[in-house]
Amino acid sequence: MINEQDVKYVAALSRIHLQPEEVHKLTKDLEAIVGYIDQLKQADVSGVKPTYNVNMMFNVDRPDEIKPSLTQKEALKFSVEQLNGSYKVPKVIE
């Protein structure tokens, strides 16, 4: 059902580097869990709408007014690396 290739693919999607032993263990865990979850196939969901939010609230908005927020300085205060008022990160485009 779920094999190590699947796990490596999902790990890449999740942006998590896994050690080989982790891949092996996670494959077994996920196979067991997904195996259990497969029981949902027995449920009759014909004509049933999904529930994303129990309060059935949609498009909650507020007036487009400026309200107090963190200053740039406050937002950068505990950052790992910063440069000229921005977060500094490794190369994005090689």
Added chain:
Amino acid sequence: MKLETLTAHELLDMIKAGTTTPDAIYDAVRGRIDAVEKDIHAYARVFDKQDLTGGQCPIPIAIKDNMCIAGRETTCSSKILKGFVSPYDATVIAKLKDTGAVIVGQANMDEFAFGSSTETSCYGPTFNPWDRTRVPGGSSGGSAAAVAAHEAIWALGSDTGGSIRQPAAFCGVVGLKPTYGLVSRYGLIAFGSSLDQIGPITKDVTDAALLMNIIAGYDPQDSTSFQSRSPVSDYTQALQNDVKGLKIGIPKEYFIEGLSPDVEGAVKAAMDVLKLKGAEFVEISLPHTKYAVSVYYIVATAEASSNLARFDGVQYGLRCIPTQARKSSIVDMYEETRDKGFGTEAKRRIMLGTYSLSSGYYDAYYLRGLKVRTLIKRDFDNAFEGVDAILTPTTPTPAFRIGEKMDDPLSMYLSDIYTISANLSGIPAMSIPCGFSKEGLPVGVQLMANLFNEEMIFRIAYTYEQATQLKLQ
């Protein structure tokens, strides 16, 4: 008089009468922490004594480490947030500060609230004060243990699949998950955004009502906060010692194999007490109960995988660069940071969530899960047409041993079976102590009511507590 063993309402009466002071109360609680914390490990961080500013409710409180406190390291018991100092207060924290609350420290928790035992914390486990070879439950295990051990007078926890109620049951205290949308999630580090709620963990039902008075209410900063047309301003009004004529449903699907005889016995004894007080019990059916754990472990993990995408080493917390380049610079940073920063359970849940959302599986898992969620909610809608409240065990067994379920994630997940449906449906649910197992471990009974009907739960819980005097001493 051991001040630290009293309830908030008793202490507030004493402050009013002039027989004690906020300072004396804090010192008593702090003395208790100094004596037992090394054995219980309820806290991730204990704060130094602050200047006590008074206010209407200067009671020592423990806050689960996933609620942002301005100027304090807030980590969700995860390495990936070590060093993150929150620049703002969560709404519930601001509300508490307005009443003069004395925040004693931040309570230990399962990493990112992923767990039912507080064993996945990067700080190490918390121990159940009733038996230190056992877990306090999770993920609000630190909060529940702190209250049970008198290391705080009361506490805030958060509940996504049972994380307030299950540790409350394991530790012999009261725990309430409010209706979804009743308490602001602004400043609560999100796990499952359609499921999370902050709630009180307290020594008795009256304290739970008092704490709800402080934290509940519409917050425009939380877009899922519910603006009720008739909000409750005082939950203590619901503390009525009377259940005559109330119909309480007992779901037959909850009394099945896997339920410990000790738990079943204590819950049935609780029913007898309520029967004597005039409540009527009716067997009901919640036919989709068997799917609840499956739905939860798709929906909650899918939401979690999305919510935890922000922990990538860019803006705050941990950042790691691998010693050898693998893919591209930025991707290597993301992958290495998240590998080193997340624990095993966090990785497991993120992976499971990503899998169920991924192309090819989205319809079969996530979308189907949300449809079965509708069916589970409908079960409750139907039930509440015939009953005022629903009573069930909180957990299938009393507290299990440290390490017992760590190798079997599925077994850990199945221990949430009774609590999960309330989160999926959004309805309020409370666990109150109802007795002990043969080994002297606390057992909890759960009360559920319809959306925004916390008052029904308070009424039944208060009546039961008054009749039995079963509360933490």
